[in-house]
Amino acid sequence: xxxxxRSLSTCLRSTIxxxxxxxxxxxxxxxxxxxxxxxxxxxxxxxxxxxxxxKQYCYECHASGGxxxxxxLDALIAKLPxxxxxxxxxxxxxxxxxxxxxxxxxxxxxxQPSEQQRQAIxxxxxxxxxxxxxxxxxxxxxxLRRLNRVEYASTVHDLLxxxxxxxxxxxxxxxxxxxxxxxxxLNISPLLMEKYLEAAQxxxxxxxxxxxxxxxxxxxxxxxxxxxxKKDKTTASRIPFADAAKVRQSVKIGQAGRYRxxxxxxxxxxxEASSNTARVGIAVDDQQLKSQQVxxxxxxxxxxxxxxxxxxxxxxxxxELTPLDPPMEDEHRLYLNVRFVQIEGPLDGAVLEYPPEFxxxxxxxxxxxxxxxxxxxARKILRHFADRAFRRPVDEAxxxxxxxxxxxxxxxPKASFEQGIARGLMAILVSPRFLFRAEVQAEPNxxxxxxxxxxxxxxxxxxxxxxxxxxxxxxxxxxxxxRLRENLHAQVERMLGDKRSQRFVxxxxxxxxxxxDVDGFNVDARKILNIKSSxxxxxxFNRNVRRAFTQETELLFAHLLRENRSAxxxxxxxxxxxxxxxxxxxxxxxxxxxxxxxxxxxxxxHRGGILTHGSILLVTSxxxxxxxxxxxxxxxxxxxxxxxxxxxxxxxxxPEGSPGKGRKHTLRELMEVHREKPLCASCHARMDPIGLSxxxxxxxxxxxxxxxxxxxxxxxxxxxxxxxxxxxxxxxVIANQRxxxxxxxxxxxxxxxxxxxxxxxxxxxxxxxxxxxxxxxxGRLRTLVQAIVASAPFQQRRxxxxxxxxxxxxxxxxxxxxxxxxx
Numbered sequence: 001x002x003x004x005x006r007s008l009s010t011c012l013r014s015t016i017x018x019x020x021x022x023x024x025x026x027x028x029x030x031x032x033x034x035x036x037x038x039x040x041x042x043x044x045x046x047x048x049x050x051x052x053x054x055k056q057y058c059y060e061c062h063a064s065g066g067x068x069x070x071x072x073l074d075a076l077i078a079k080l081p082x083x084x085x086x087x088x089x090x091x092x093x094x095x096x097x098x099x100x101x102x103x104x105x106x107x108x109x110x111x112q113p114s115e116q117q118r119q120a121i122x123x124x125x126x127x128x129x130x131x132x133x134x135x136x137x138x139x140x141x142x143x144l145r146r147l148n149r150v151e152y153a154s155t156v157h158d159l160l161x162x163x164x165x166x167x168x169x170x171x172x173x174x175x176x177x178x179x180x181x182x183x184x185x186l187n188i189s190p191l192l193m194e195k196y197l198e199a200a201q202x203x204x205x206x207x208x209x210x211x212x213x214x215x216x217x218x219x220x221x222x223x224x225x226x227x228x229x230k231k232d233k234t235t236a237s238r239i240p241f242a243d244a245a246k247v248r249q250s251v252k253i254g255q256a257g258r259y260r261x262x263x264x265x266x267x268x269x270x271x272e273a274s275s276n277t278a279r280v281g282i283a284v285d286d287q288q289l290k291s292q293q294v295x296x297x298x299x300x301x302x303x304x305x306x307x308x309x310x311x312x313x314x315x316x317x318x319x320e321l322t323p324l325d326p327p328m329e330d331e332h333r334l335y336l337n338v339r340f341v342q343i344e345g346p347l348d349g350a351v352l353e354y355p356p357e358f359x360x361x362x363x364x365x366x367x368x369x370x371x372x373x374x375x376x377x378a379r380k381i382l383r384h385f386a387d388r389a390f391r392r393p394v395d396e397a398x399x400x401x402x403x404x405x406x407x408x409x410x411x412x413p414k415a416s417f418e419q420g421i422a423r424g425l426m427a428i429l430v431s432p433r434f435l436f437r438a439e440v441q442a443e444p445n446x447x448x449x450x451x452x453x454x455x456x457x458x459x460x461x462x463x464x465x466x467x468x469x470x471x472x473x474x475x476x477x478x479x480x481x482x483r484l485r486e487n488l489h490a491q492v493e494r495m496l497g498d499k500r501s502q503r504f505v506x507x508x509x510x511x512x513x514x515x516x517d518v519d520g521f522n523v524d525a526r527k528i529l530n531i532k533s534s535x536x537x538x539x540x541f542n543r544n545v546r547r548a549f550t551q552e553t554e555l556l557f558a559h560l561l562r563e564n565r566s567a568x569x570x571x572x573x574x575x576x577x578x579x580x581x582x583x584x585x586x587x588x589x590x591x592x593x594x595x596x597x598x599x600x601x602x603x604x605x606h607r608g609g610i611l612t613h614g615s616i617l618l619v620t621s622x623x624x625x626x627x628x629x630x631x632x633x634x635x636x637x638x639x640x641x642x643x644x645x646x647x648x649x650x651x652x653x654x655p656e657g658s659p660g661k662g663r664k665h666t667l668r669e670l671m672e673v674h675r676e677k678p679l680c681a682s683c684h685a686r687m688d689p690i691g692l693s694x695x696x697x698x699x700x701x702x703x704x705x706x707x708x709x710x711x712x713x714x715x716x717x718x719x720x721x722x723x724x725x726x727x728x729x730x731x732x733v734i735a736n737q738r739x740x741x742x743x744x745x746x747x748x749x750x751x752x753x754x755x756x757x758x759x760x761x762x763x764x765x766x767x768x769x770x771x772x773x774x775x776x777x778x779g780r781l782r783t784l785v786q787a788i789v790a791s792a793p794f795q796q797r798r799x800x801x802x803x804x805x806x807x808x809x810x811x812x813x814x815x816x817x818x819x820x821x822x823x
Contacts, residue, residue: 046077050124053117057106071096080129094761097125102642102741108721126764134765139450139796142756143183145437148173150180150507152199154469158500159388160207160425161360169199177758178749179511181464184757188435200429206357208422213352213366215345222338224249225319236338239321241267241278248318249341253310257346261289262305263319264339267298270332271542272535277325280336283318284308293324296334307347317341361385361425367417374417378406382424390433391470392440392456393480402427437464439797446799453795455479461794462488465754466495466785468503485795492789496561496782505558512638512749513557513610515550517619519543527624528699540585541700544594548582549615549701551596556610557781559598566779567746568739571609571639571731575600585614587703606703609731611635611694614701621699628691635690639734641745644686666695666707689716693730739779743771747784754788766791 046054054073060066063074073096076089099105100122106112113121126132147155149166156164170192176182225236225247232245239245253259263282270276274296281291282304289306319338327333354362361381367374382402386394394402405427406420428434439457453461459471459479471479475491478484484491495501510516525537555577560569578599583591588605591597601608610616620631637643693714698704705712714726722737724730734742747770748759759767773787774780788794 047120047124049117049120053113053121057111057113057117093125093129097122097130097761097764098642100125101744102640103720104642108719130761130764132762132765134768136450137765137792138762139793139798140755140757140760140762141447141797141800142439143186144439145181145183145756146186146188146435147437148180148186150503151464151468154467154500154503155389156203156429158467158469158472159385160203161357162203162206164199164203166199169202170195175511177752179753181753181756182758196430196435200426203429204422204425207361208418208425209354209358210416210418210422212416212418213354215347215349216351216353217342217344217355219356220249220251220317220341220343222340225317225338225341236319236336236341238268239319239336239338241276241321241334241336242323242326244322246318246320248316250314250316251343252314253312255346255351256310256312257348257350258307259310259343259345260305260307260347261317262303262342262344264301264303264342265294266301266337266339267294267296267334268337269334270296271544272332272539274327274331274334275325276327276331276334278334278336279322279324280304281318281320281322282306283320284310285316286318288320291320294336295325301339310345317343361421362418375403375407378417378421378424379403381421382406382428385425386428388470388476389428390431391437391460392454441797441799448798450796450798452485453797455482455484458795459484461754462491462495462789465789466492466504467498467500468507469500488789489786492786493782496785501561502558505554505561508750508753509554509557510550511753513553513616514619514634514638515553515615518546518550518615521619522623523618523621523699524624525700542581544581545585545614548579548585548596549613549618551579552577552582553610553613553615555596556613561781561785564780564782567743567774567781567784568735568779571611571735571742574608576607576613582614585700585702606696608728611727611731612697612701617694617697617701618699620694624699626695626697626699628695629687630691631694632687632689632691635730635734636686638749639745640738640741641748642686642741666710666712686719689718690730692716693724693727696727740771740775743774743779747771747774747788750784751788751791751793755793763793766793 055063058073061068062071066072067075071092076092079089096105100118103112103118132138149170149172152170153164153166156162173180174185174187176185180186222236226249227234227245227247234240234243234245234247236247236249239247261282261284265280277293277295279291279293281288283289289308290304292302292304294302319336321336352366354365363384364377364380367377379399383394383399386399386402402424406424409423410420432438437460439453439460441451441453441457452458456471456476456479459475463469463471463475474494475484478487478491523541525541526532526534529537529540531537531540556570556573559565559577560567575598577596578586578588578591579594579596580592581594582596583589583599586605586607588599588601588607591599606612616634617631620634621627622630633644693716695707695712696703696705696714715724716730717723718733718738720738722733724733744767747767751763751767751770752759769791770784770787773783777783
């Protein structure tokens with residue numbers, strides 16, 4: 001531990017242990033269940049069109065003594081308004097509403113109401129049972145949220161320029177409703193508080209030089225190293241071991257002296273061992289300084305460093321490679337990848353400055369010599385970072401304490417200015433104002449008071465939605481001028497065009513479509529590929545293929561988002577994103593190199609749309625066998641928004657011999673036997689036809705047309721009646737006949753991710769507006785993002801209140817708290 005960190009650790013540790021109490025005070029009633037929606041008017045009598053439609057299509061099974069599924073509609077209606085809003089029948093009304101919207105009821109083999117009749121019932125439930133007001137929607141409230149691991153690391157990077165591995169340093173975040181942005185499950189513990197203190201020490205040690213200014217450093221890009229031959233396009237970023245090569249870059253030295261040269265490099269090109277070796281040397285003006293033999297075991301960073309005297313003027317830095325041992329047959333060729341070259345000097349201290357990585361903190365250079373000047377500079381630095389870290393201007397009292405900690409806390413006469421700033425930054429990083437995303441509002445304890453978020457809170461919601469990080473200077477400036485709301489559309493467009501929006505793609509898609517799980521998914525490639533040797537199996541399915549699986553799905557979503565194309569193309573695309581390892585794995589010819597690129601597809605490629613992506617096919621399988629149930633559930637939950645209920649505890653297993661070795665029946669045959677059991681029939685009738693259509697792809701996502709030597713039957717029918725012959729037809733059915741369900745599901749998932757809470761029944765009017773916006777603009781993804789940012793739940797919130805009724809359910813789950821898992 002650094003000396004300045006040790007002293008601060010002692011004085012902060014007691015404060016850190018109080019943070020759960022502070023967080024509780026800030027949250028108020030935040031850990032409780034959702035409050036009830038604004039009551040509105042009383043329920044009215046059934047409108048004649050609704051009464052007639054219910055009588056014609058529902059009452060035969062759910063009235064006059066009939067109560068299939070435990071639902072008696074006539075009795076439920078008779079109890080209105082007691083069963084409306086949050087009343088005793090709320091859960092049943094939610095089920096009716098959900099099933100009608102998804103066309104799950106009446107069953108597809110029964111007479112169906114017209115769309116006009118169905119919408120009349122749905123709107124009556126929303127208006128007179130749930131008492132929703134589309135003109136004044138309830139925005140709900142969000143529990144005070146701490147930063148999750150991804151947000152913490154991104155915020156630290158954007159604030160201080162430090163790469164921090166939060167996944168390594170912090171325990172996994174819990175998830176709710178499928179996402180790790182949910183305030184209700186982002187708990188905090190004394191252990192996590194201790195880890196935040198350790199993290200702050202480590203981060204500040206990388207952001208602040210405890211020894212002060214140093215001799216100047218500069219980095220050179222490997223792409224700046226060129227061959228003297230104009231025909232040779234080799235750069236230092238990729239030099240083949242097979243070819244003798246010499247690349248150079250000219251640098252200008254302004255002051256003569258002794259300099260330190262540092263070349264960081266590694267060997268790349270093969271995941272498996274290779275005999276290929278070469279000798280690498282570094283030189284200045286063709287005078288060699290150092291050399292080293294490198295091979296496959298140098299795939300981690302290696303460093304060649306040397307000190308040398310340089311005169312004023314131009315000098316040529318040289319990287320030279322000499323081939324040694326070639327690869328053996330079936331081994332991959334290696335390449336030298338120079339990551340960067342650093343020049344430091346002159347080393348005698350004649351010139352001192354803060355290194356580039358520290359200038360983000362010491363933006364006005366070295367501190368003044370006088371005490372008053374140092375205090376003023378410290379205040380300027382700490383105000384800048386506290387404003388950004390707290391996502392709103394720091395109050396003067398808090399700033400006074402930070403400056404006192406930086407300037408006055410260390411009584412030693414030679415205490416450095418840098419150590420004081422380090423103490424102040426550490427205090428900022430362990431403050432609840434940094435760790436928690438609090439949203440200041442008027443009357444926070446009044447559930448009936450709905451207020452717009454102030455513009456700083458709105459800026460934070462927007463930046464964490466699209467960048468998983470704090471607002472940048474432009475957002476902060478607009479919020480401070482109260483002009484953010486009037487410029488929201490333009491800011492969303494700007495932010496989606498920024499490279500930081502890749503975090504939204506990775507974090508939203510990674511959880512919605514589960515591509516986050518690809519890398520760690522346990523699978524036995526030997527058994528699936530029927531190969532005895534692990535090495536041979538690894539040549540076919542390895543980490544390069546896994547990485548490309550994830551990239552394929554994320555790149556498709558990113559392409560549609562950035563080109564403002566329809567979300568339907570996630571299912572109907574006649575192209576995908578491939579590199580050579582993935583194309584080879586899929587059996588698609590003509591793709592060379594490791595770079596992922598857009599590739600057109602033919603019908604014979606058996607690809608196109610996310611349901612043919614290896615990422616999704618892998619994570620919805622078992623380690624050695626495909627799972628029609630998991631695959632069917634994935635489609636129902638993540639594409640159609642109609643998840644099945646959890647299986648009962650006494651559900652019988654699949655017949656013996658179904659998994660792995662000894663299986664004698666196809667999965668379709670096994671599922672038919674399983675479906676004959678009354679406990680299993682209703683749910684499996686929804687899941688199985690979908691999952692069985694994906695049997696065309698094995699656990700690893702490879703195409704097949706037989707199972708156990710028998711031709712695969714991939715035809716099926718949705719519970720709503722639409723038929724399909726195979727996976728591609730299923731995708732087209734969802735994208736066309738069921739596109740409204742797909743839009744609604746996507747809208748609910750993205751709204752959940754953006755808000756940090758589950759979508760509730762009172763969000764129905766908001767979700768309908770999001771779907772309507774997509775319908776009116778060909779389903780474009782940017783339109784959905786813009787509509788979410790413009791929505792009442794995103795821009796407003798209501799208070800918490802004192803008394804909290806028990807939550808009865810949500811729009812995407814009929815009852816209970818958010819489903820929680822560690823991510």
